[in-house]
Amino acid sequence: MWKAVASNALTLLIVVIFLAGGAFLWGKEQYTGPGPLAEAICVRVPSGARLTSVSDDLEEQGAISSAAILRIGADYTDRTDQLKAGSFRVPEGASMEEIVDIVTRGGANTCGTEIVYRIGVNSASVLVRELDPAANRYVEQASFDPAADAPAPEAYTAMRAREDTIYRVVVAEGVTSWQVVDALSRVDALTGEVAEVPAEGSLAPDSYEVQAGSDRMALIDRMQVAQEAILSAAWQNRADDLPYETPEEALIMASIIEKETGVAEERRQVASVFVNRLNEGMRLQTDPTVIYGITNGEGVLGRGLRRSELDAETPYNTYQIDGLPPTPIANPGRASIEAAVNPVETEYLFFVADGSGGHAFATTLAEHNENVARWRQIEAERADQ
Known part of the structure; x- marks a missing residue:
């Protein structure tokens, strides 16, 4: 009898092991295989969020087949506690493994609503836009000049009130330091004062993601550090x-x-x-x-x-x-x-506008004078139109 019991127990153990192995392989396939998402979506990870709420949200939006399997996979790869706050685009068909990487990798936000403060050579403007995740492009919601348009559009006020709004300051190439400081003074998402205008040329034109309530001087410091690095690298390779x-x-x-x-x-x-x-x-x-x-x-x-x-x-x-x-x-x-x-x-040794937006270059003064005469003719023709 004991032989029969032992034999049955061994058989049962083998079955359990087989089933466990099959379940593991099935779970792994569910975690690493293509997901059910038919088109890309935006996923928001609030500050301090836990994987339980994020995985439940993903399951509710149809991005994953099982919140439990995603949590098990994230725990198995030691990424459960590595969530990064932000708004992230999850592409269609993304696997759970890919989604876990997206929400734990960090970096710049890739989705959601943005308020972009543009500092240009001729003017400054504010753009409110929202990413269409399916098309992977931003759609403009509102645009205005903060120096001239008051009050601000309702779309701007509404987005300023949202916790998940992304803020970005874009500095165009060729702006002066005074223009940067003047424009930043009207960015109501920032705080603090800039005591004096930074040295001309010391600010790197670029796109800077900021947090609501960030200090203006801290942003200026970022621009200066970036420009110093660019100039140093270029000088080394001159x-x-x-x-x-x-x-x-x-x-x-x-x-x-x-x-x-x-x-x-x-x-x-x-x-x-x-x-x-x-x-x-x-x-x-x-x-x-x-x-x-x-x-x-x-x-x-x-x-x-x-x-x-x-x-x-x-x-x-x-x-x-x-x-x-x-x-x-x-x-x-x-x-x-x-x-x-x-x-x-x-x-x-010379150049002058050529009418196309570019310039005509010349080696001799005679060639240059011909190019200048051609440009004057273009100007005259445009004035007559």
Whole structure:
């Protein structure tokens, strides 16, 4: 009898082991295999949330077949306590394994509603937009000028009241430090004061994600640290025989390049013109430096330069001074900084607008005068239209 009992027990144990193994393999397939999501969704992970509530939310939205299996898989891979707060896009068909990675990896938010504070060369604006997860693109909800439009649109007020709203400050290439500080003073999602305008050129144009209530000066510090890193890396990889001896002089050159062209492919050519002129002992003769000497970077001139301004001897009038002006004239982006330290090799000494948004380059004054005459004709034709 005992042999029969032992035999039955062994058989039962084998069956249990077989079933357990099968259940494990089934669970693993459920965890790693494609999920049931038909189209992408946004998943919000609140600060302090636990995996139980997040997994239940995912199951409710149809992103996973079983909240319990997701929790077991996350626990097995030691990621249960690694949730990162934020709003994240979960793509269609994502497996539980992929979803766990998305909500525990961290990094920038990839989903939800954003309020974007744009600081541009000519104006500042606020954009309220929401990601359509299925199309993976943002849809504009409202847009306004914080300096002119009061009160703010209802969509903005409503999104400001939401805890999961993402805030972003976008600084355009070529803005001045005064423009950045002036625009930040009107960003009501930020707090604190900026005691003084940072050194011109010291702020890196970029997109910065911030938290509601963040300190303005802390954001300025982030911009300065980023610009220092960009300039340092570029200077380490600079070309030989440049006509400037310090990173600060390269930054001045980069700011001039930034203001002279908005065409990415032209930056190194523009840099070559100015480098060639400096090497030849020629004056830079660039309008943006003259304009900066008039405005001090506080806003846009809004008109053409007068002859008296071109003839005036000021530290920024490169028609009258030799070499570089004393400081940058804007905050240049990475591409202009890299162009300043690695210009393309050309014999160009002149350039002028060509009517297409770019410039016509020339080696001799005669060629340049022809390009100028062509540009004047284009201007005249446009004025007659």
